[in-house]
Amino acid sequence: MAVWQLDNELWFPNPRWGEDDGLVAIGGDLSVKRLLLAYSNGFFPWYAFKMESEPHWYCPLNRFVIFPNEIHISHSMRQLLRQHKYEITVNQNFEGVINGCSTVQSRNEENAAWLGPDIIEAFTDLHRRGYAASVEVWEPSDDVQGRRLVGGLYGVTLRKAFFGESMFSLVPSASKLALVYLAKALENIGGHFIDCQFETPFFKSMGGRFITYDEYMKILNKGE
Numbered sequence: 506m507a508v509w510q511l512d513n514e515l516w517f518p519n520p521r522w523g524e525d526d527g528l529v530a531i532g533g534d535l536s537v538k539r540l541l542l543a544y545s546n547g548f549f550p551w552y553a554f555k556m557e558s559e560p561h562w563y564c565p566l567n568r569f570v571i572f573p574n575e576i577h578i579s580h581s582m583r584q585l586l587r588q589h590k591y592e593i594t595v596n597q598n599f600e601g602v603i604n605g606c607s608t609v610q611s612r613n614e615e616n617a618a619w620l621g622p623d624i625i626e627a628f629t630d631l632h633r634r635g636y637a638a639s640v641e642v643w644e645p646s647d648d649v650q651g652r653r654l655v656g657g658l659y660g661v662t663l664r665k666a667f668f669g670e671s672m673f674s675l676v677p678s679a680s681k682l683a684l685v686y687l688a689k690a691l692e693n694i695g696g697h698f699i700d701c702q703f704e705t706p707f708f709k710s711m712g713g714r715f716i717t718y719d720e721y722m723k724i725l726n727k728g729e
Contacts, residue, residue, distance in 0.1 A: 506512045506522070506523065506524050506525065507522055507523070507524075507527060507530055507597070508523065508524060508529065509522070509523075509530040509531070509533035510529055510531055510532050511531065511533035511562070512528070512529050512532065512533070513533075514671045515538055515539055515542055516542075517529070517530060517542065517543060517546055517548055517562065517564075518530055519563055520546075520547060520548070520564035520566060520718065521566065521671045521718075523563075523564060523683075526561040526563075526565075527564055527565035527566070527703075528539065528561060528562070528662075529548065529562055529563065529564050530541045530548075530561075530562040531559050531560070531561050531562060532559045532560065532723055533559075533562070534560070534716055535550060535560060535623055535626075535627035536627075537627075537630060537634060537636070539630060540627065540628075540631060540636075540661070541663065543562060544594065544661050544663050544668050545663065545664070545725075546564070546722075547564045547718060547721060547725070548560055548562045548563065548564045549562070549563055549564075549567070549600065549670075549702060549721060550563075550617055550624065550670065551563050551688075551702075552619060552622060553616065553617045553618065553619055554618065554619060554621030554622075554624070555616050555617075555618060555621070556616060556617075562701075564718070565681045565702070565703065565718075566717065566718040567700075567701065567717065567718070568700065568706040568715065568716050568717070568718060568720075568721040569700075569701045569703055569708060569714070569715055570647075570654050570698040570699060570700055570701060570711050570713060570714070570715075570716055570721070571688060571698065571699040571701060571711060571712050571713045572697075572698050572699075572712075573689070573691040573692035573696055573698070573699070573714045574692055574712075575710045576684070576685060576688035576689070576692075576711060577710065577711050578685055578710055581611075581656035581678075582682075584687065585678055585682065586682070586685070588723075589647065590642075590644070591642050591643060591644055591655070591676075591679070591682060592604070592639070592642075592643040592652060592688045593641065593642055593643075593682060593683065594641045594643065595638060595639070595640055595690070596632075596638055596639055596643070597641055597673075598639065598641050598654055598657075599629065599632045599637070599638070599659060600629060601641070601654050601657075602628065602639040602640075602641055602654070602657040602658065602659045602673070603620070603625055603628060603639070603659050603671075604625065605654065605656075605657065605673045606657075606658075606670075606671035606672060607610040607620040607621070607625060607671075609673040609674075609675065610693070614647055618639075628659065628661075628670065631661060632659075634661060634662060635662075636663060637659060637660065637661050637662060638659065638660065638662045638667070639657055639658065639659040639722060640657050640658050640659075640683040640684075640686055640687050641654055641656075641657040641683070642654070642655055642656035642674075642679040642682050642683050643659050644676065644678075650717040654675075654676075655676045655679050656672070656673055656674040656675055656676065656679020656682070656683060657672065657673065657679070657680075657683050658670075658672035658673075658680060658684060658687065658710075659671065659672075659673065664697070664726070665691075665694070665695065665697050665698070666696065666697040666698055666699075666700060666701075666724075666725055667687060667691060667696065667699045667700070668700040669699055669700060669701055669702065672684070680707075682697075684711055685711075687699065693713060697724050697725065697727065698724065700711050703723065
């Protein structure tokens with residue numbers, strides 16, 4: 506097992522050579538070309554920007570994903586959806602979502618915070634080029650816009666898959682609403698999966714499960 510040092514060339518090592526926790530490489534940059542190469546091969550950047558100066562690249566060999574047709578919608582979530590209490594949109598406020606993910610509950614003030622200025626700039630650039638997307642959740646408001654952003658999620662969109670990066674909620678269940686909406690939208694276009702990166706109780710409760718890296722790449726490359 507080893508951690509590889511990247512240079513200015515665009516490459517990634519075989520993820521099977523990495524650490525047990527999925528860390529494979531350190532260094533390189535967050536350019537659009539490198540990010541697209543990374544996600545095309547199952548890698549993603551994740552590092553504490555306050556403590557580490559270089560990107561850390563992870564590629565777990567057990568991948569936790571949600572298949573769109575397997576999304577779990579609880580009885581209470583179905584009731585909430587029927588109430589039409591919130592408006593759900595796509596790509597109407599990417600910067601609002603990524604900044605919300607960064608700052609909610611003072612996440613950006615923690616030493617281990619990973620969603621810092623460099624990541625925000627890099628993924629906003631990906632969004633401008635059509636490779637990242639957001640789902641927004643709005644509630645009615647008395648302000649000028651007539652609505653307030655109360656939750657959402659964002660991630661990379663590539664090869665009919667969605668690679669989830671982060672989500673936030675200012676009201677109960679906003680992130681669940683965004684995830685259910687995303688799964689149904691992917692299902693409607695024949696999307697492959699939502700990559701959750703790591704298992705969490707939240708994603709497990711929403712229908713996530715493990716697949717092997719080999720299966721992950723086979724699905725990702727399907728119809729390329």
